[in-house]
Amino acid sequence: MTRKLMEGSEAIAEACVAAGCRFFSGYPMTPFTELLEHMARRLPEEGGTCINSESELEAIGHAWGAAATGYRAATGSTGQGLSLMQESMSEITRAEIPIVIFNIARGQGDYFQATRGGGHGDYRHIVLAPATVNEAVEITQLAFHLADKWRHPVVIYGDYLLGHTAEAVDVSAVDFGTLPDKDWAVDGRLGGTGKSKNINPIGMDKGTKGIEPARFWRALLEKEKKIAVEEPRFEVEGADDADYLIVTFGTLGRFAHTAVKNLREQGYKVGIFRPVTLWPFPKDALIEAAKGKKHVAVLEQNAGQMIDDVQLSLLGSVPITGIGGMSTDPSGFGVGPILDSDLIAARAKDAFEGKDVDAGVIE
């Protein structure tokens, strides 16, 4: 195993290449830009294509067309750029296009965007949130696997710190097992046979007029149900003997680990639960981890978004307090004061002792 020091953006780009991604399209935006730069450099070397798109609307359209031909394709931006992509994200979920979409975001305020989606209609796509660059290398490759396995878009939700922190990483290809043939992909070969394909988001078939909405929706919802059962991923640590639990995700997971260590040294038995899949949310695992706890603290860098999923999972069985908040530096890129394990430990302690924790803005 050779490890090489790389910043997150480069490591993720290398992980895309290792996963066989050969198409990328994107529009520069901080802190996503470096991922685009690395892809623009690396993909041509691997015989692939990277388009410097003229907008995020076009970027996801490019990836849509590339993925529809059966090749592994990705796009990305920050949360702002993903806002522009929402219409397509909704459609590609129903059209079953396996694209990986990176949100190298400005903080964690896009949790709702990632897990609820801002597009029209009924849809759910997979969302993975790595905490470290090393984890991102594996999760990036897993994302392409899951996208192909389910014919479903997958969002990877990172942030400034993930994209710009350098870690020693080993970017070898990970084998996640065999996948079904992409016999649905378009290549033109069945033209004129009466069996040509039509990759579309409304369940339209060739050779028949109109659609059968019930059949289409049943199949889609069955698939999403299966994903919800089979794919939840999470990290849990020190929850067995703990009185308290901190639930957090993404980059904050790193800081929470140090905070939990501090709290344990002060005599508070605290465990940590970190969803890796934000959708499907690892509800059953959280119920298990929270069993018998006196208090659950939810740590996130926003005004309180994931806390909804925690509450929906635990349904009032244990007191739940948000200990995160809006927190950014003047650049707006999300490198805020909350990224401080001592502050996190202090706020968790307040929550566990029943004191008020200001969940608005952390300066």
Place this chain on the structure above:
Amino acid sequence: MSDVNDKLRVIPTDKPPTGACKVVGSFEPNLAIIPEHDLCPGCGEPVAIRQMLESIEDLGHTTNAIGVVGIGCYTAFTSLMDVDLIQALHGRAPSVATGAKRMRPGNLVFTLQGDGDMVNEGLQEVIHTAARGESVTCVLLNNGVFGETGGQMTSTTVLGQRTKNSLDGRDAETHGYPILIADLISRLQGAAYVARGSVHDAKNVHKTRRLLDRAFESQMKGQGFSFVEILTMCPTGWFIPTADGPDFLNDELAAIHKIGELKRDGILVDS
């Protein structure tokens, strides 16, 4: 009886007729799975799509074509056209086609869009795709109105034309001027072939077929972006009698959106 798919379109004279009437040839395009449609009487889109399908077939791309379809009345044809298709969002087909062509450069990749789709919602997409010189062919069916929603003004509606949201006729002061999209695209360096045809009479249907052939040939020669705008009748959306469609097209639309080739082999055609 002769094969109904036979291209023969003249009455055979080598033997006597066997009955009072007989099928002497089929006028169904081979690349239509179901050779009938549900669009309005007098609509020009089926005629235009037929030319496109026959061009694909005759140029030998039946098993090599990938189409990306926008959203409008013509979208009803996605289940009828027997070529591989990707259904795009309204206006976004050129980007999807770009992605497909980049990964499958050997395929004939085309879009099928209307004026609402391409010139209103997705103008940026087609302009950038043309400017990048992507090796795809965009086919625009331009009837100057939103047909599917019932006849509202688009960016190509000509001045004076009455639509449901320009009841007194489009006037420049209130609604601005129409965009002559083929003219605009022809000025972009990445565009190799640009033409505007029409399907309002037999002569122009035949000419349009040739424009489509040239656009597809240009793509497969790797010349860059190719573009065929086809003016189509929409008597329903124009609020005129069905039979008046061709004349209205000729007198109103084609007076502003001039029929002809604008660019060949990357060189502007003198008008």
